Amino acid sequence: MSQLKNFTKGFVQENPVFVLFLGLCPVLGTTTSAINGMGMGLATTFVLTMSNVIVSLIKNFIPDKVRIPSFIVIIASFVTIVELTMQAFTPVLFDALGLFIPLIVVNCIVLGRAEAFASKNTFLTSVIDGFGMGLGFTLALVMLGGVREILGSGSLFGIKFIQGDGMILFVLAPGAFIVLGYLIMLMQKLKSKSA
Amino acid sequence: MEYIIIIISAIFVNNIVLMKFLGICPFIGVSNKVETAIGMSGAVMFVMVLATLVTYLIQTFVLEPLGITFMQTIIFILVIASLVQMVEIVLKKISPALFQALGIFLPLITTNCAVLGVAILSIQNDYNLIEGVVFAAASALGFGLALLLFSSIREQLDLAEIPEAMKGVPIAFIVAGLLAMAFMGFTGIV
Known part of the structure; x- marks a missing residue:
């Protein structure tokens, strides 16, 4: 039971994006469509899970003083693996996400979970913690990307169901901030109701 | 002329915070007061210029000759992390006053993606050393400008009447969105 709770806490209660406000740069920068958001989310999930695995396994061998630099090296290694793999197998997604793939290194969630949990x-x-948190992050990115894609280009996951151009503003930078603001508001509203 | 274009483009047209979404965490986190916003901008400027300088030298004289550019991400983040530590130690010794002003912001900068982002961008854009440094300084100015504008607005927001669920972060994001919309007005000037 507690493991299940550990797994699902990242979805809503401790959602890294909507509740903890961690790692917001890729959240805003890569969610021009639901697909891009999902790609970024899964890449981060991989790094998060794998770095949690390694950190939890070698935590007893790392001297306390060089803890943070060692975590950063572990994380950076997995980011490089993701970077090279995506470049080879999903070049379109790699180009769309661009700078934000190497920037997974400085995503506060990854280091945050390594330091605070693993x-x-x-x-x-x-x-379980890394995988759950990663999925919660992915969920937030897909939601934000989905809303922006529907409003901005009238499609979802690339399937067009509204004719015409849509409100281009939502694909551009201001739309990212505004949609995220409203999604967080919705989250706070729901939370205050259930509490 | 070239430098002027880089400067204007980095501050206004491609503002790193509002257009490129780099450095959002400090943008939301430390923008409650104008004073802290200025301190943070100063620290970022300092580290960003230094980091771009050092990573450029490492890229051209170490990674490229050895053919290990795929190690970029790992090397750069280590360089930035140690640079921040070094700046902290040196500042403490040389200028305690400046250290007092920037001190608490320095450790936060390692995880500020704007620093790593600008270092990588200046290499992707094929800038030479001077262009890279100018680009880094201008980007930091753009960061400072966005942070200063935003914190001034947030100080006002504290006094405004806002629906309960909107308070705090949500309204901050909406304000940031409007600010980004204003910055879109600069599109096409260079």
Whole structure:
């Protein structure tokens, strides 16, 4: 039961984007469509899960003083793996996400979970935590990307169902801020009602 | 002329915060007061210029000759992290006053994606050393401008009457969206 709770806490209660406000740069920068958001979310999920695995396994061998630099090296290695893999197998997505793939390194969620969770917990709970948090992050990105895609180009996951151009503003930078603002508002509203 | 174009483009047209979405965490996090916004901008400027300088030198004289440019991400983040530590130690020794002013912001900068982002961008744009440094300084100015404008608005927002669910972060994002819309007016001037 507690493992299940550990897995699902990232979806709503401790959603990294809507509740913790962590790692917002890629959230805004890559969600021009639902597909791009999903790509970014899954790439981050991979890095998050794998770095949690390694950190939880070697946490006892790392001296406390060089903890953070070691975590950064572990994370950067997995980001490089993702970067090269995406460049080889999904070149279109790689171009669309651009700069934000190497920037997964400085995504506060990844380092945050390594430091706050994986360095204190066992292997299994850390894996579940990383995977759940990653999925919560992906969920937020797909929601934001979906809303922006529907409003901005009248399609969802590339399937067009409204004729015409849509409100281009929502694909551009201001739309990202405004849609995220409203989504967080909705989240706070729901939370205050249930509490 | 070239430099003027880089400067105007980095500050206004491609503002790193409002158009490129880099450095959003400090943008939302430390923008409650004008004073802290100025401190943060100063620290970012300092580190960003230094980081771009150092990463450029590493890229041209180490990574490229050895053919290991795929190590870019790992090397750059390590360089930036150690640079921040070094700046902290040196500042403490040389100028305690400046350290007092920037001190608390320095550790936060390692995870500010704008620093790594600008370092990578100046290499992707094929800038030479001087262009890269100018680009970094101008980007930092753009960051400072956005942060200053935003924090001034947020100080006013504290006094405004806002629906309960909108308070805090949501309204901040909507304001940022409107600010980004205003900055879109600069599109096409260079």
